[in-house]
Amino acid sequence: MSNLEYNGQVLTNTRRELKLKIDDIATELCLSVQQVQAIENNLGAFFHSNKLKQAVIKRYCRFLNININAVITQYEIDTTDNSFQKAKKDNLGKSFKKYLYIFLAAFITTLAWKFFA
Numbered sequence: 001m002s003n004l005e006y007n008g009q010v011l012t013n014t015r016r017e018l019k020l021k022i023d024d025i026a027t028e029l030c031l032s033v034q035q036v037q038a039i040e041n042n043l044g045a046f047f048h049s050n051k052l053k054q055a056v057i058k059r060y061c062r063f064l065n066i067n068i069n070a071v072i073t074q075y076e077i078d079t080t081d082n083s084f085q086k087a088k089k090d091n092l093g094k095s096f097k098k099y100l101y102i103f104l105a106a107f108i109t110t111l112a113w114k115f116f117a
Contacts, residue, residue: 004050005074006057008040014064015040029059036060 015025022040026033035046039057047053054075061068 003074004054004072006042006054006072008042008071010066010071011057011060011064012040014066018064025060025063028063029056031056 015022022033022036025031026036029036032046035056038044038046039053039060044053047056054072057072058068061071
């Protein structure tokens, strides 16, 4: 898993150019002022994972209307996505089989009822 690398100074400079206060950003992004300050100062505090911080930085970039790649230089790669997708696919296959068996049972019951009734 790679580490998240980003330049919070770009966010700070853009926010100041737009004459926005940290309070405005915090309110708009549903964050605390401390979380916004941590992002702008490249601090690791206030976020449980780099993946969460990366998502917040992307939202912040969209709000300021700046290119995400100008801020995030190295993305956090989530290796759990592949195993989750595989589990989801396996589960979907089981659900499909279950409904196929129910359909076949209903179909055979209907045929039997029509022939013998």
